[in-house]
Amino acid sequence: MALDLFVVLIYAAGMLVLGYYGMRRAKTHEDYLVAGRNLGPSLYMGTMAATVLGGASTVGTVRLGYVHGISGFWLCAALGMGIIALNLFLAKPLLKLKIFTVTQVLEKRYNPMARQASAVIMLAYALMIGVTSILAIGTVLQVLFGLPFWVSVLLGGGVVVVYSTIGGMWSLTLTDIVQFVIKTVGLMFILLPICLYRVGGWDELVAKLPASSFSFTAIGWDTIITYFMIYFFGILIGQDIWQRVFTARDEKVAQYAGTFAGFYCVLYGLACALIGMAAHVLIPDLDNVNNAFAAIVKLSLPDGIRGLVIAAALAAMMSTASAGLLAASTVLTEDLLPRLRGGKQSSLSLNRLFTLLTGATVLGIALVVNDVISALTLAYNLLVGGMLIPLIGAIFWKRASTPGAIASMALGFVTALVFMFKDGLDANTPIYYSLAVGLVSFVAVSLLSRKPQGVAARAV
Template identity: 30%
Template structure:
């Protein structure tokens, strides 16, 4: 067997084994969904940062860096800003509501704050969107295996799905938290080994910039590649408005925040997660740029990071670095499975189909949904062209539908259920129309998603002061 593939398979077996061991502590749905609300700062940090450094933030961003250069930094930086807002505003406020009313999911909160029908609408959209993002994580795993062992995209996707479904399906958030701890250690050692090796391979920073210039026909193109606004202001604003809200309204991240033992834990664990995101933001970008410097004609830009890990490093470091990427994709995939499972079981099945279902049967249903989601994710991963496309579908859908209802509804009693529905539906329709009918362009320098988000905020502010909620809702 290919030695790189052998190392990854062995590591995958360890993750699955640890996940199954953790199932012994899963006594009911509280443990499966919110880890019994027992997570301290360290565990909350690991279970947040693990999925936040996933396929998009590693293989995907390295691919963007390969194409656009250093301005790809904005992807993770925008995410980190969202994590800061989650740490000091949204997270503490929504945790208190969840603790007081024994909420397990974001859908529970939307039901509490607005009504059951709004919960159903958002949960259905999130369930569909999260299958797209799950497929993106599977594609990240596939690119790794393609680079190191020459396996087909199909085989790589199947391997990734099997590993994640096995350990998450067994123990839910509790198992994922334990496994994420191992993945974090492997990730940081692997990625921070990769940067000096990659830079050394291309002759340091100066050597990289020289090679980049040689790969372009004009010096002006190289200057743009090395500029923080190289991808263009419109794209940067698009990333900021799409990704920043996504990292404080994500059902998966909020569900993990619910698992914290107190408000201080929410602030500390989530803030540390944001700090690490800021620090990590440049890492995959540098790796992508080094790949472009040495291999400017890759057939697929998302092969940039796996190629760097395999070709630029000695075997011992390369195997560790490839395990780090594998960890990144798998940990993000388990976070997405968490969102899919909670959306379908708790927010849709229990709410609308069988409200009196027992905890034991709900736990069983959660595991069935996890397996089905794995199958659907495989199918979509085989159809979508790349990771960033898959992630953009999810982040856009989530940001335009949830940003205004969640953010304004959490801190004010004025937003009504009607306003929430109007924002969500208008935001999604606007984005879809502009994306497919106007080539993704919005108003002025805004793209389709940015225009949709801005429009929902304007609508919410208008509705708050012209048609405010009459009945008082206790949110905090």
Template identity: 40%
Template structure:
């Protein structure tokens, strides 16, 4: 899954950075309005908001799980405390606070995972020899979870990361397109290394904690038994850093979509800068409170993650890609593509279950076909798209 995420970030950097830099925008939805229409901006903002909100919920569950293991407190209380800290500094400091804390958190998580927990947990488990002896053979088979699940990960996360507002907003803040490209490719490569490190830690945990009940708590549990107190604090801080980094970014992304693409664009177009900041902060607080409530209700990371990326990758990927690389796709096609694909995905998840792959494939197919049919097989009178040079 993390490899699929890294792949999405790398492809974004290599193929989309230059195109994105040509648009002076804050959000994906704002870009879609420039390319298509204000109606397309509205529906895409709603879809992207659902995604970023669910991504925030994922992080709230993650930090709650960490505190639950670490402190032994009630899960709901841990979510409230951990989530409250994240959205407090995010509300007060905005994107600048996210950037600054990202830098600190990156250093902490790198030291904690690669230089502390990885070698110590592997050593406690008996090294590679013990892993080869005690683990089932499937643990060394890269395709053990099945081709369908692997395919789902790449459909969900690779395509989703390429059109995710939480990732794009970092591109928007880069000084030059070259910086954006280097940063995204480097981040993707780092994700590959992170995926391997976490997999080895998980394999070691299987030896050390064969009877663990909640697999969401594996990382924190293995840290508790493998590390001395001082080092343990740093490693748990590294896990919290990784979660908080993503959570703060997704909160800002969700707030920006609502305040910039919905409130400012459709309800208060003449709002002052100070008023906009005030609305953004109120929105951020509302998102934080709502995501904490949802996290307490769901309490399952993969459930929330699957829903988030299913809607995003299935509904927005093709309209964004066609919008960047083709001038022939028009506004009506993009508008109906997003609405129909999102409806198909949500209905499919409700009927087949939120872990099903089919709804994502069906939704993506509906999106692609709708774009083609309404853009390339309708009369010229119906082609009302905004012609801009995206080459």
């Protein structure tokens, strides 16, 4: 594994060098948070796709493919379709606002209290997005190189924290482009063909797996619907994704390049599901299905090539980890900290400090959580359950009120937590009940309270 480790170390060093170049370009507060709002089609498409396709999308979809077959692609499909919808229908009004966070929309429609309440939910979501991918990084390094899990988390996650802290969004953009290329080549053009070759070709794959493995609905309609409820709508309101939208030079860049990124996500999901299916044939008695990705890489690839594919997987994970990290830091510095500082806005140095502190928090959480899909589900359950209803209401319902929005956020958030604790992270009940409670409370309290006098929905 010495050659593989060398390749991975070269990759990690490259990410740090790109982080340094990002630091040199991040001269202002706006550069640091949204890359100066000046990304063209290529940079925008790469950074958007890289942000969405992280640890859960890669390691998690391979696991789903191992267990359920081709229908495991629905996780990535829901994310990709959410990207398409966001860029086609919401990017234009969002770019006109010149804002930094999702919660600023709620302040424009309701009042500052709604912004603060939603910022707490968004912070929890963004932290867990970062944790999810750091977990995946730790799992891959642990299985492939035999490192203790805590060492894997600190080494892999530490690289992400460093380059995110020094250059902000410019570092993320530059690293995302390289990561996009590496993971496309490594996973779709190297690992997938080699896995199919090791199995004996497509015909052998079909012969050695049950017919249900090739059904696009084998995972179950309830799971498919839940994926869309959680991930499709989560993409539409997630800070890590909106922050990428804010980097676009104009609406046409967002619409065309963003749509391409969404379709890429669907294809990526199909490739990862097929890799999982090949792993099921080659390693039928895997003790822990969460390690399906690392196990198939270790078994199928020769030295050196294995290192390139490991780097490809780390690229996918690091891009999402850095997106969640910067999103959490941005919510802190733009939404929560100014209230504690008497309305004083953040500076470039303060942004860097809080990105570093947020990174340390993410690493700490990653050391005590152990399932990438569960961590991702937790993040999106809290986000969608707490914020989807009041945010849609802010845009489309003139009668919506601040008390209704806050009631919906609080009750939806708590309901999601209660049902995740009661039924487990993999259950469908947390998202369904939290949305139902959030909708009822939002409508009821808004109708019972005074009609808002502030800026109407046309501001959005």
